[in-house]
Amino acid sequence: AQKITQTQPGMFVQEKEAVTLDCTYDTSDQSYGLFWYKQPSSGEMIFLIYQGSYDEQNATEGRYSLNFQKARKSANLVISASQLGDSAMYFCAMRERVNYGQNFVFGPGTRLSVLP
Amino acid sequence: DGGITQSPKYLFRKEGQNVTLSCEQNLNHDAMYWYRQDPGQGLRLIYYSQIVNDFQKGDIAEGYSVSREKKESFPLTVTSAQKNPTAFYLCASSTTVRRRHHNSPLHFGNGTRLTVT
Numbered sequence: 001a002q003k004i005t006q007t008q009p010g011m012f013v014q015e016k017e018a019v020t021l022d023c024t025y026d027t028s029d030q031s032y033g034l035f036w037y038k039q040p041s042s043g044e045m046i047f048l049i050y051q052g053s054y055d056e057q058n059a060t061e062g063r064y065s066l067n068f069q070k071a072r073k074s075a076n077l078v079i080s081a082s083q084l085g086d087s088a089m090y091f092c093a094m095r096e097r098v099n100y101g102q103n104f105v106f107g108p109g110t111r112l113s114v115l116p
Numbered sequence: 117d118g119g120i121t122q123s124p125k126y127l128f129r130k131e132g133q134n135v136t137l138s139c140e141q142n143l144n145h146d147a148m149y150w151y152r153q154d155p156g157q158g159l160r161l162i163y164y165s166q167i168v169n170d171f172q173k174g175d176i177a178e179g180y181s182v183s184r185e186k187k188e189s190f191p192l193t194v195t196s197a198q199k200n201p202t203a204f205y206l207c208a209s210s211t212t213v214r215r216r217h218h219n220s221p222l223h224f225g226n227g228t229r230l231t232v233t
Contacts, residue, residue, distance in 0.1 A: 033220070035221055035222070037222075042226075043204060043226065043227045043229075044224065044226050044227070045206065045208075045222075045224035047221045047222070047223070050221060091158060091159070093222070095220070098172075101147060101164075101166035101212055102147065102166075102210070102212065103161065103164060103174075104149065104161075104208075104210075104222050105161075106151075106158045106159040106160075107158055108157060108158040109157070109158050111156075
């Protein structure tokens with residue numbers, strides 16, 4: 001069963017507008033972490049933001065914020081004031097405990113295109 | 117500066133040959149991971165290692181092998197048994213989470229693009 005779902009294969013946003021990228025997850029653990037990564041066309045994976053399952057406030061990092069709704073098991077990424085350089089693939093990931101420590105599970109990604 | 121080094125960036129091999137992808141980290145991380153990414157898709161876990169001399173199969177381990185003889189190094193061998201080895205391979209590492217509020221993201225290398233013809 002897919003543990004991370006990103007329902008938007010592709011998104012378009014006008015420069016300077018805000019955009020929300022969806023992410024839902026599935027876990028029976030009480031303790032877990034949620035991450036968002038950006039992957040430009042160069043292929044590198046850039047860590048953007050983190051939300052812990054016990055965090056009561058939504059995480060924010062500059063223009064990035066995470067809309068965390070624990071009961072709905074969703075962790076949507078909000079990018080404010082989009083820039084052309086934000087065009088990239090965006091992946092939602094979850095850190096989960098496994099028998100031998102921890103593992104990270106990734107969603108299929110959303111390709112964001114920022115239009116001038 | 118600390119980080120993860122993957123080499124080479126591009127690798128070309130003939131079908132039937134084994135090939136080893138290098139991954140070295142100087143972040144003093146216990147855990148290391150190998151992911152495969154196909155065009156336009158997400159990351160799939162091949163192998164991971166939580167400590168030296170121990171590693172576990174991920175979701176798509178068939179046709180791959182790894183070793184973890186040193187904390188800093190986690191090489192991946194793509195064997196001739198891997199049916200479709202052409203892909204982008206990403207190595208990553210992280211600290212081991214022991215406290216529930218610990219923010220411990222994955223740190224990635226820049227990847228190796230393997231083409232097998």
